Amino acid sequence: xxxxxxxxxxxxxxxxxxxxxxxxxxxxxxxxxxxxxxxxxxxxxxxxxxxxxxxxxxxxxxxxxxxxxxxxxxxxxxxxxxxxxxxxxxxxxxxxxxxxxxxxxxxxxxxxxxxxxxxxxxxxxxxxxxxxxxxxxxxxxxxxxxxxxxxxxxxxxxxxxxxxxxxxxxxxxxxxxxxxxxxxxxxxxxxxxxxxxxxxxxxxxxxxxxxxxxxxxxxxxxxxxxxxxxxxxxxxxxxxxxxxxxxxxxxxxxxxxx
Amino acid sequence: xxxxxxxxxxxxxxxxxxxxxxxxxxxxxxxxxxxxxxxxxxxxxxxxxxxxxxxxxxxxxxxxxxxxxxxxxxxxxxxxxxxxxxxxxxxxxxxxxxxxxxxxxxxxxxxxxxxxxxxxxxxxxxxxxxxxxxxxxxxxxxxxxxxxxxxxxxxxxxxxxxxxxxxxxxxxxxxxxxxxxxxxxxxxxxxxxxxxxxxxxxxxxxxxxxxxxxxxxxxxxxxxxxxxxxxxxxxxxxxxxxx
Ligand SMILES: Nc1ncnc2c1ncn2[C@@H]1O[C@H](COP(=O)(O)OP(=O)(O)OP(=O)(O)O)[C@@H](O)[C@H]1O
Ligand SMILES: [Mg+2]
Numbered sequence: 032x033x034x035x036x037x038x039x040x041x042x043x044x045x046x047x048x049x050x051x052x053x054x055x056x057x058x059x060x061x062x063x064x065x066x067x068x069x070x071x072x073x074x075x076x077x078x079x080x081x082x083x084x085x086x087x088x089x090x091x092x093x094x095x096x097x098x099x100x101x102x103x104x105x106x107x108x109x110x111x112x113x114x115x116x117x118x119x120x121x122x123x124x125x126x127x128x129x130x131x132x133x134x135x136x137x138x139x140x141x142x143x144x145x146x147x148x149x150x151x152x153x154x155x156x157x158x159x160x161x162x163x164x165x166x167x168x169x170x171x172x173x174x175x176x177x178x179x180x181x182x183x184x185x186x187x188x189x190x191x192x193x194x195x196x197x198x199x200x201x202x203x204x205x206x207x208x209x210x211x212x213x214x215x216x217x218x219x220x221x222x223x224x225x226x227x228x229x230x231x232x233x234x235x236x237x238x239x240x241x242x243x244x245x246x247x248x249x250x251x252x253x254x255x256x257x258x259x260x261x262x263x264x265x266x267x268x269x270x271x272x273x274x275x276x277x278x279x280x281x282x283x284x285x286x287x288x289x
Numbered sequence: 290x291x292x293x294x295x296x297x298x299x300x301x302x303x304x305x306x307x308x309x310x311x312x313x314x315x316x317x318x319x320x321x322x323x324x325x326x327x328x329x330x331x332x333x334x335x336x337x338x339x340x341x342x343x344x345x346x347x348x349x350x351x352x353x354x355x356x357x358x359x360x361x362x363x364x365x366x367x368x369x370x371x372x373x374x375x376x377x378x379x380x381x382x383x384x385x386x387x388x389x390x391x392x393x394x395x396x397x398x399x400x401x402x403x404x405x406x407x408x409x410x411x412x413x414x415x416x417x418x419x420x421x422x423x424x425x426x427x428x429x430x431x432x433x434x435x436x437x438x439x440x441x442x443x444x445x446x447x448x449x450x451x452x453x454x455x456x457x458x459x460x461x462x463x464x465x466x467x468x469x470x471x472x473x474x475x476x477x478x479x480x481x482x483x484x485x486x487x488x489x490x491x492x493x494x495x496x497x498x499x500x501x502x503x504x505x506x507x508x509x510x511x512x513x514x515x516x517x518x519x520x521x522x523x524x525x526x527x528x529x530x531x532x
Contacts, residue, residue: 188376195340196391196439197367206390210381285381 062256071258074249081245082266088159088241089228089270092166096227099171104178118175125172130230137165138237162234170227177219181212214285221278225271232267242266290317290351290447290478292337297346298502299332306332307343308502314495319473321489321510322482324499325525330482331451333499337480338449339365351446367395370440370448375456377436378424385411385420388439396443410442411435414468430461434468441472448472450481466492486529490514498522 032040059066071078106118125133142161150157185208193207213220232243243263250259292314299307306329314320322330335341337350339362348355353365378387388407392398398406411417414434424432433453440448450469454462466488473479473492482499483489489496490510497507498519505519517523 186376188373189379191340191373192371192377192379195338195366195371195373196443197363197395198391199363202394206394207379211379214381 059257065254066257067255068258070253070255071249071262074245074253077245077249078242078262078266081240081242084159084240085228085231085242085266086270088163088166088231088234088239091163092170092227092231093224095163095167096170096174096223099167100174100178103171103175104182107175107179108182122172122175125169126176130166130169130233131236133165133169134162134233134237137168138162158234158237158239162237162239166227166231166234169230170223173223174220177216177223178212180219181216182208184215185211217278217282217285221274224274228270228274229267290320290480291315291349292317292320293347293349294337295347297333297336297343297348299329299336299341299343305502307336309346310499310503311346312497312504312507314507317494318476318478319492319494320480321493321496322480322499323484323486323489323496323525324505328500329502330499332502334449334451334480334482338369338371338447340371367443368446370437370443370445372433372436372440372448372450372453374452375429375432377439378427378432380424383421383423384416384427384435387424387435388442391439392442406442407438410438413441414438428461429457430464433457433461433465437465437468437472441477445477447478447480450479450483452482452484455484484529486514486526498525500525 103118103122106114107122109115109118138158138161142164143157146161147157150160182204189207189211190203193203198206231241234241235244235247238244246259246263246266249255253259292312294310294312296309296311297307298305298309308329310329310333322333324330332341336343336348336355339355342357342362353368355362355365378384379390382390385404385407388410389400389403392403392406393400408417408420411420414437416431416435416438419427419431419435424435427435437448437450437453453469454465457465462485466485469479469481470488470492479492493510495507496510496513498505498513498517498521500521506513506517506522508518513522514526517526
């Protein structure tokens with residue numbers, strides 16, 4: 032950094048710190064008196080149960096979206112035109128409409144009438160399962176598109192060389208195409224997974240008592256402010272940050288290879 | 290090796306890459322394809338190597354009659370080795386793994402045996418010290434040599450090389466050509482295409498001149514380079530030999 036840049040950097044730091052400090056005093060001055068962290072402690076059990084459910088739903092949705100993503104990838108690369116077209120149409124629809132609509136429509140109109148009874152009879156929580164399924168489909172639609180982009184970005188020479196050494200079509204994907212494609216789309220996949228974790232909060236609209244739902248209830252009942260929203264943000268950060276870190280770490284590991 | 294290629298055609302859209310091409314060779318160790326760019330050398334190599342299925346005609350290589358059946362072609366490709374102009378190696382695997390992976394997954398060797406075979410091949414081509422490097426860390430010539438080492442480690446019936454040096458600078462070209470010549474002298478059956486006429490002359494048993502999707506002429510190099518029969522080949526040679 033040049034001398035002038037250093038000065039500019041220092042001045043900017045002071046200005047930013049000042050701005051943030053001012054915002055905090057203003058906000059905390061308004062709330063400060065009523066903030067009572069003991070409230071959050073009272074509701075710890077419900078918050079913990081909600082957070083734990085969010086973790087399980089997120090993990091389930093990650094796995095589910097991988098399954099659907101692979102299916103959608105296969106569908107889009109199918110030799111049958113009708114399968115390709117249908118697949119594309121479906122993915123386009125899913126990606127161009129809000130997840131909120133999928134959840135409300137998918138749950139109340141499509142799946143609940145069909146599945147709620149049998150699932151409940153079998154001892155499952157239908158909202159969680161159907162909500163997780165819808166979230167997986169949504170994530171799978173994006174993942175399918177990401178994977179297709181990755182697979183199609185691998186140059187022709189690699190497909191040819193893989194065929195030339197005698198790999199079967201499955202081996203070509205398994206040993207040559209996927210490892211390279213995944214390295215390329217890793218940041219996009221990590222971004223998608225982080226989004227999925229955050230979007231699991233939308234399951235609250237169909238009444239799944241996950242972290243957001245339970246925190247919202249706690250805030251409404253105890254008139255909490257800061258003591259409700261801070262744990263809410265932290266709870267999601269604990270889930271998303273490891274995904275982000277893992278992806279940065281893998282990216283760094285793979286960087287030198289290409 | 291023995292080749293019976295009979296009226297083979299291959300179209301890409303409106304272009305006829307191979308246009309009723311025939312070639313009959315009773316016995317040859319090293320067949321070199323020369324000819325103008327776009328003449329069909331690569332396409333012919335790909336058909337002979339089982340990477341491309343012709344639209345019409347029949348092909349027999351040694352005692353394999355090539356069919357369009359994917360399972361047959363896969364098995365056929367496993368018997369042979371193929372090297373393209375460049376980007377043969379898998380960039381996410383180091384040089385040794387590039388060789389052991391197909392040895393294990395395609396040829397069914399166990400990891401120890403695969404490693405031994407790979408190190409033999411790498412050692413033979415002077416690449417053992419580079420075994421742990423990724424392709425991006427190798428020079429172009431080393432990459433091509435590693436590609437040949439990989440093909441060679443499978444003990445190929447025939448080694449197909451498509452312009453193996455045309456992406457290399459002269460020094461690396463020499464190092465790769467020397468290696469190919471060494472393999473040829475050791476008795477490996479090779480079919481290759483090249484723009485290096487001097488090399489073709491030195492290494493070939495038979496030289497085929499491919500132009501406009503046909504074989505215009507196929508002769509031992511002594512004859513073909515000294516007194517080509519076809520006018521097209523005469524013109525081609527006089528043009529490329531001028532400099
Ligand atoms: N995959 C393909 N799609 C479309 N056209 C192709 C394809 N492969 C080859 N061709 C065409 O077929 C003709 C023969 O090509 P080919 O690559 O066999 O020639 P070549 O003799 O190997 O040329 P070069 O010396 O430049 O490598 C060319 O006109 C080329 O454009
Ligand atoms: Mg070519």
